[in-house]
Amino acid sequence: MPELPEVEVVRRGLSAHVLGRTIEHVDVAHGRAVRRHVAGPSDFADSLVKAVFTDARRRGKYLWLPLDDGVRAVVGHLGMSGQLLVQPAAVPDETHLRIRFVFADGDPQLRFVDQRTFGGLAVAELGPGGVPVPIAHIAPDPLDPAFDDEAFRLALGRRRTGVKRALLDQSLISGVGNIYADEALWRAKLHYARATETLRRPDVARLLAAVREVMGAALAQGGTSFDSLYVNVNGESGYFDRSLDAYGQEGRSCRRCGTPIRRDPFMNRSSYTCPRCQPRPRHARW
DNA sequence: CGGAGCTCCTGGGGGC
DNA sequence: TGCCCCCAGGAGCTCC
Secondary structure (H helix, E strand, O other): OOOHHHHHHHHHHHHHHOOOOEEEEEEEOOHHHHOOOOOOHHHHHHOOOOOEEOOOEEEOOEEEEEEOOOOEEEEEEOOOOEEEEEEOOOOOOOOOEEEEEEEOOEEEEEEEEEOOOOOEEEEEEEOHHHOEHHHOOOOOOOOOOOOOHHHHHHHHHHOOOEHHHHHHOOOOOOOOOHHHHHHHHHHHOOOOOOEHHHOOHHHHHHHHHHHHHHHHHHHHOOOOOOOOOOOOOOOOOOOHHHHOOOOOOOOOEOOOOOOEOEEEEEOOEEEEEOOOOOOOOOOOOO
16 A cells, blocks of 8 residues: 555655664564565674664655665565554564664664565665665656656557556556556546557646646645555554545545546456546557 | 566455 | 455566
8 A cells, every 4th residue: 555655754754763873683573574685584684783774765665774884775665564663662562563673772663564564674785876776677756856757658658558557567657556546547537448559748748747746645644544554654644545536436426527436346456437537448458 | 578467465344 | 243255455476
């Protein structure tokens, strides 16, 4: 569930609470949470002792905390249910606590909690632009000044797929997941199965504007939450879910035209559309 | 190599 | 009440 706005909320929290602090030790309670750290759980923990987090960065749904050696970072992805929490040591361990960072200056600890274990952390080398090597294939996100609208439009023209699949492809545009894809498509009045190569310049411009608008609005409300699995570093949920126009709104009236929102199976998940504002194209691709 | 489908995981919720 | 099954989903991987 955490998509760009939720991850950005977490990044800001980390920036406020863990920068400049020296790591005293690290506990890995569940090996799966560091499965992307190739050298293994004990190497993950050992290699971080005495290191200092110097920054908190993000690209799409990935977060990373560069270290004071200037060449490495702790890279993280929240997956479906990952949480990075700042907690005093006295707070009992969460049921799904996976990784704990204890700092030399005492409270608070940094805890990675993850029920479904799709998320995880790893130590990685930094590459060009200070981006960790393992996420070099992730495209800039639409809120990044490095995002190239025209390059994105041209890439869509070369693709032979549906526009929602393209939006979810993190190597084309990062940070968009199922929720914000449906919201942006609703705002842009595009059906998810619209073939990417048929999108005209104004369609792509409208789509990117919609993505940026909905993410900006969500960020202003602290992100989206459904079941409090997603929270900021203080354990608080955002409330953008109250503002959703399409995602999860099956049967509710479209805010623009009153037609009931429809749910379709899509990639073993769901897509929500207004059948009137977002008519299915003749030559659908998905 | 692009596109599509599979898989990892767990708790909540619906159905019987 | 209890049990079973489905569902949610990001992204790496595999297969064609």
